[in-house]
Amino acid sequence: xxxxxxxxxxxxxxxxxxxxxxxxxxxxxxxxxxxxxxxxxxxxxxxxxxxxxxxxxxxxxxxxxxxxxxxxxxxxxxxxxxxxxxxxxxxxxxxxxxxxxxxxxxxxxxxxxxxxxxxxxxxxxxxxxxxxxxxxxxxxxxxxxxxxxxxxxxxxxxxxxxxxxxxxxxxxxxxxxxxxxxxxxxxxx
Numbered sequence: 001x002x003x004x005x006x007x008x009x010x011x012x013x014x015x016x017x018x019x020x021x022x023x024x025x026x027x028x029x030x031x032x033x034x035x036x037x038x039x040x041x042x043x044x045x046x047x048x049x050x051x052x053x054x055x056x057x058x059x060x061x062x063x064x065x066x067x068x069x070x071x072x073x074x075x076x077x078x079x080x081x082x083x084x085x086x087x088x089x090x091x092x093x094x095x096x097x098x099x100x101x102x103x104x105x106x107x108x109x110x111x112x113x114x115x116x117x118x119x120x121x122x123x124x125x126x127x128x129x130x131x132x133x134x135x136x137x138x139x140x141x142x143x144x145x146x147x148x149x150x151x152x153x154x155x156x157x158x159x160x161x162x163x164x165x166x167x168x169x170x171x172x173x174x175x176x177x178x179x180x181x182x183x184x185x186x187x188x189x
Contacts, residue, residue, distance in 0.1 A: 024161050026175045031155040033063065033140065034187045040146020046184030048138050048155050049086070049100060053177035055132035056166075060158045063116070063140055064124035067151035074120040079142045079153070081114050081125055083107035085133030102137050113141065124153075130162050137183075144189035155180065 034044050050061055063081065065072055084102030107127060108114035116125035129136055142153050157180045166174065 024166060024171055025158060026160070026178060027156070027158045028178065028180060031180060031182050032152055032186055033155050033182065034142050034153040034189060036065070036142075036145050036149065036151050036153065036189045038146065038148040038150045039189070040144050042189055043141055043143045044187040044189055045139065045141040046182065046187065048140065048180065049183055050136045050138070050157050050180045051178055052129075052131055052133055052135060053159070053174045055130075056162055056164055057159050057174065058128050058130050058162045059136060060126065060128045060156075061136060061138060062124060062126035062156040063138075063153060064126070064156060065145070065151055065153050066123075067149060069150070072123055072145070072149055072151060073147065075117045075123060075145065076120050077115050077117070077143075078145055079116050079125065079140065081108060081116060081138055081140050082110055083127075083129075083136055083138045084110075085131050086135040086137040088134040100135055100137065104133070106131065106136070107138075110139070113139065142189065155182070 031048070033046060033048070050059055052059055061083065063079065065075055065078075083106050085104040085106050086100050086102045089099040089101070106129060114125070117123060145151070159174070159178045161171075
């Protein structure tokens with residue numbers, strides 16, 4: 001979001017919506033995860049990490065299918081996700097400072113990930129998290145969508161204060177720290 005003063009018009013960097021006045025919502029550029037060629041065979045898995053720069057923020061993690069043309073049809077059950085709260089080894093206790101490890105299940109489990117989209121008519125998965133973890137780490141598995149339905153699976157994220165308002169200097173620092181990452185490879189189905 002650009003602009004800070006009252007009465008100034010602001011705009012989300014990755015979106016087209018504009019607002020009058022300052023709004024503390026940050027939406028970084030979406031991250032392409034996987035392209036679907038419409039053949040209907042195979043699956044693909046990857047890992048994404050979304051930082052939690054402050055426990056006073058709400059972090060949204062969305063995995064969305066955008067068809068390149070037409071209606072995507074019924075997508076229910078074409079993907080699944082396991083989201084874990086993860087901690088960073090900041091002191092190098094593992095022999096390598098900066099290592100990130102999952103510690104708590106927050107959506108599904110490694111053995112039983114959450115299936116998405118949940119019902120016909122939905123085009124993905126989205127959930128907001130409020131946590132004191134260092135990171136959210138998600139393992140995403142996508143199945144090929146057949147019938148010639150071509151499109152792209154994309155990671156979209158956002159961050160905003162949870163029931164407080166940050167001063168602009170603090171908010172700018174939090175925004176700079178909010179850099180979601182595609183850890184595993186992007187792919188094609």
